[in-house]
Amino acid sequence: MPESRIRRSRVLLATATLVALTVTLPAQAGARPLEKKAPGADGLPAVRPLAETAALYDDEEGGNADADDPAIWRNAADPGRSLVVATAKEGGLRVYDLDAEEIQSVAAPAGPGPDDAPGRFNNVDLVHGLKLSTGRADLAVTSDRGNDRLRFYRIDRDRSGGPLTDVTDPAVPPVFSAGQEEINEQRTAYGLATWTDRATGRSYALVSRRETTRVALLELLPGRSGTVSYRTVRTLDLPSAFRLPDGTSWTPCLEPGELPQVEGMVVDPANGVLYAGQEDVGIWRMRADLTGRPRLIDKVREYGVPGTYDEETEECAAGADPGFGGKRLAADVEGLTLIPESGDDGYLIASSQGDNTFAAYDRETGDGNEYEGGFRVAAASARLDGSEECDGAAALNAPLGRRYPNGLLVVQDGDETPRSGGREATGFKFVDLADVLDVLDD
Template sequence: MNRTPKAALAAGLLAAALLSAVPASAAGPEVVTTDNETPVLYDDDRGGNASGDDPAIWVHPHDSRKSIVIVTAKEGGLRVYDLDSRERQSLKAVKAPRRDGVEGRYNNVDIAYGVRLGGRKVDVAVVSDRYNDQIRFFAIDPSAAEPLREVTAPDQEFLFSPDRETVGEEHTAYGLAVWQPEPGVSYAVVTQEGATTLATARIVERNGRLGYSKVEKLTMPSEFPLPDGKTWKPCEEPGVLPHFEGLAVDQRSGVLYAAQEDVGLWRVPLPLGSKEPKLVDKVTDFGVEDVYDEETEECAPVDPDASGFGGDRLTADAEGVDVYYGGGATGYVIVSSQGDDTFTVYDRQGANKALGTFRVKGVKGVDDVNGSDGLTVTNRPVGRFTQGLLVTHDEPDTGANVDGERDATNFSYVSWGDVARALKLKVSTDRGNDPRF
């Protein structure tokens, strides 16, 4: 079922957000360091067309040292790493279990804890597959040499496409996050590439495997009122709308945080359509009129000196998003600002006030984090990361042993304690929102 926010009310909310933005500190971003990164992935035939994109942290319920990091590598499938960033498993993006299935392209991943499957509860990596416009599921067995095993039910419906021919246009399943509003109930929240559609799909068991049902959709805005009375539409290539990718659900409040890449960070109440979404922060060039150049396939400002009505923290694209849980309603929302290689931290409470920005510098032979796409964070102690762990995508990977002639990506591990000290944030290592406890 499709729901569209009422235009007049949405316009009023957006205009209010534009006029009430809180200026950030004039100070530059803080710097935190990392000496821990995963092996390089190469997006070419020799590298298996592996392009890193999005990570998720699975926290072991009894021995935190056995926690793992699961990442998407697009056409290269999935990778599983331990807490020292060593590879434990590599899974190819095999054909989807459907009669018209093709080899997959795994875009985003998140973890669903305590899902009913085969008469027991299992933890599951939930993955968006762009080339099959669907969700795929991988049961997690930490005792196995290879922790992930696909358990996707056959012939699941396309999420956004009416037929296989339309799937080929690739306006398909893109960003993904898991929502678990109560014990035994799990949903995937999914975005559509090249469109402003958000969708939720309930995760269900089908004959001993996992599928989904009850797909609900919400169309988000693609153009925006400005304080000068004009209407602004972000510049995109022909046939494309300003889409969303990075998503995270605040499991305690039922709020979806969604990054619309060329627009900013949204707060969207769940279920979709239950309340009006709110634009929390805007990218720096919000409101700047651009024009698309077919030769360069890039957008350029009509007036290079135009200032627009944007914020001063997120430089497009706004990408990865996750929630750090403190005690009660406290905590933080972290967003990657891909355009300037920084990360912004927002308060999880109230109006989501921006609390500071940081960048990640590599040390001991590890390179700096650039162009971060997906990120994930846990407040739980995991191995030597006793105050929590942030994992972020890095593109391009520019380490000493990286072939600079190839498209290289990887992921960096950052101690949350280091981030907290740099930005004067709180550390909380309770059980967060883990439904297993």
């Protein structure tokens, strides 16, 4: 069972109303196509993918590959030959073309010893034009949760053998852990977002720590022979307990010793604002340099619902809902991405994993990131399904050749239609960004 499902099965938030999203598929070839904007049972419009990647399987036969988080790299010289770089956890990285065809697979590194945790790539983001000792380069940056490190891959679209080349400094330190014993406990580098400070030109990675509320700011540093390392600038701990309007205190019900973690993150490059999804709490907005006070801009519906952990069942029994939660997000809050438009216009998109929808917020912070609507990524045909239990998302609002002249949205599908017996599968869906903007701008 994929890890995200195991985690959610331990947190039973019975008071949330989760709607099963069903789609009526054409009965035969030539039947009337599905309406692009047809609303579901929740009233939200649907957009349909144009393509999907081959299914990934999280078992030994499938290479322990579990799709998680995508990033979109635009080839400025030939936009139609742009790439999607995506994490597959123990399966490493996958690189896809705009037809969703795999063109490279990069293995995650092994642990230092046979009994140590193996490499496990969790989230990925891009840095453009980083100045290395060998010249400027675009990089894919990934959090290696298995080894508690960041890893760096130079992007060369036409390089023989594949576009990604590992340029990680061999001496990069653990992000959070003091040693290998602590790394093996896997409270390690988890969520990831990159940021280049326009005032200084310096590039950074924001990295969250698994099963804690901590976020670290790491400055990216060029090393010898074109390699990349990093140093920790500062850390910030988000709250794990919350004062409710009735004067009581609430902490999300999790396994003993766990705190409500952050995974999905994105930085608005125009103003240096970081958005961070605390999975069982909501979406935070803060300065990307981790100074100042974070602000919770929206909460999950389950916010404030008490829970009692049962060690025998490893589940939380939910109590009565006091009504302090939000209206648009069902835990977990997962993938965050931006759709920038001119000036401060555009959207922050969040994956509402608990009800298989996506919520859109105004990108303009002066208006408090107001909610602008939502949508689902639904099945396009009997063979091309939608996105469920989405972990990660990435959008690029720029022309990408003939296939996506208005930009692209890529979302993880945590419940891919199996293509090999009854094996559980994951993958990624490619959606025309114009379809998303159409439903949000209506």
